[in-house]
Amino acid sequence: MLGPVLVTWDVYLRIDLDSGLMLGARQIASPNYDSRPPGIAADLIVVHGISLPPGEFGGPWIDRLFTNALPPEVHPYFAEVASLRVSSHLSITRDGTVTQYVKFTDRAWHAGKSSYAGREACNDFSIGVELEGTDTLPYENAQYAALAEAVHALRTAYPSLSAERLVGHSDIAPGRKTDPGPAFDWPLARRLIAAAASAPGRKAPR
Numbered sequence: 001m002l003g004p005v006l007v008t009w010d011v012y013l014r015i016d017l018d019s020g021l022m023l024g025a026r027q028i029a030s031p032n033y034d035s036r037p038p039g040i041a042a043d044l045i046v047v048h049g050i051s052l053p054p055g056e057f058g059g060p061w062i063d064r065l066f067t068n069a070l071p072p073e074v075h076p077y078f079a080e081v082a083s084l085r086v087s088s089h090l091s092i093t094r095d096g097t098v099t100q101y102v103k104f105t106d107r108a109w110h111a112g113k114s115s116y117a118g119r120e121a122c123n124d125f126s127i128g129v130e131l132e133g134t135d136t137l138p139y140e141n142a143q144y145a146a147l148a149e150a151v152h153a154l155r156t157a158y159p160s161l162s163a164e165r166l167v168g169h170s171d172i173a174p175g176r177k178t179d180p181g182p183a184f185d186w187p188l189a190r191r192l193i194a195a196a197a198s199a200p201g202r203k204a205p206r
Contacts, residue, residue, distance in 0.1 A: 013098065013149050015157035020103030022153060025090065030066040030101035032087035032109050037124050042104065043160040044116055044126040045151060047189075048088065048169045049133045049179035053077045057094050057132055066091075066101045085109065088128035090150060096142030098150055104158070114172040122172045127154060127161070135181025144185070148192035155197070163193050 013024040021027065036042070052061035053075045061078075064070040066087045072079040088110040091099045102108040110128030111121075119125065129150065133139045155161050168184065169177040 013153040015153050020105040022100050026099040028063050028101055030087040032085045033102040033106045036107045040125050041160045042127050045166045046126045046128050047180050048130045050130045051134050055134055062091050088130040091130040092143050092146045093132045094140050096146040098146050116172045135178050136183050138183050144189055144192050148196040151193050152196040
């Protein structure tokens with residue numbers, strides 16, 4: 001079980017509205033994106049879990065997958081997924097490092113066949129956040145803190161987003177996807193997101 005999460009909010013993420021980039025995040029541009037449909041703004045945040053190879057953490061493999069540079073000869077699983085053309089707006093590694101691959105104004109390819117509240121094709125109207133982890137191993141405190149910071153930055157920049165519209169991949173693709181899995185502590189994540197919004201000196205989301 002995770003211990004108490006001490007969050008000091010000493011690393012600030014914010015979004016440059018002109019560029020659609022998150023300042024304070026690593027930037028690695030993925031070619032796997034396209035434009036959102038005209039007039040559609042993101043109003044959903046989707047949390048995913050990812051590990052490459054499955055159950056292993058660390059290394060450059062998430063970056064490589066999202067930039068179409070995953071070497072199929074390194075691991076049998078890589079041979080299965082190297083040809084996929086996928087991406088996410090953000091990833092958060094086990095130590096809480098945040099990386100951006102796709103501008104928030106663009107459509108990342110993270111959700112696949114999906115629906116939410118009767119709307120199909122969630123890529124059209126969502127932000128994808130990949131957490132390095134599995135369905136069954138606890139996520140790290142640093143990841144929850146970084147997720148809360150990222151969600152706060154997103155909500156501050158884009159008023160169409162809200163803390164209530166934060167879901168898992170399994171919620172928008174039930175029966176097809178299970179991530180972030182039962183190991184993900186939703187109550188903790190929501191508490192930290194609320195704390196980030198109310199921390200002294202922080203700009204409240206619009």
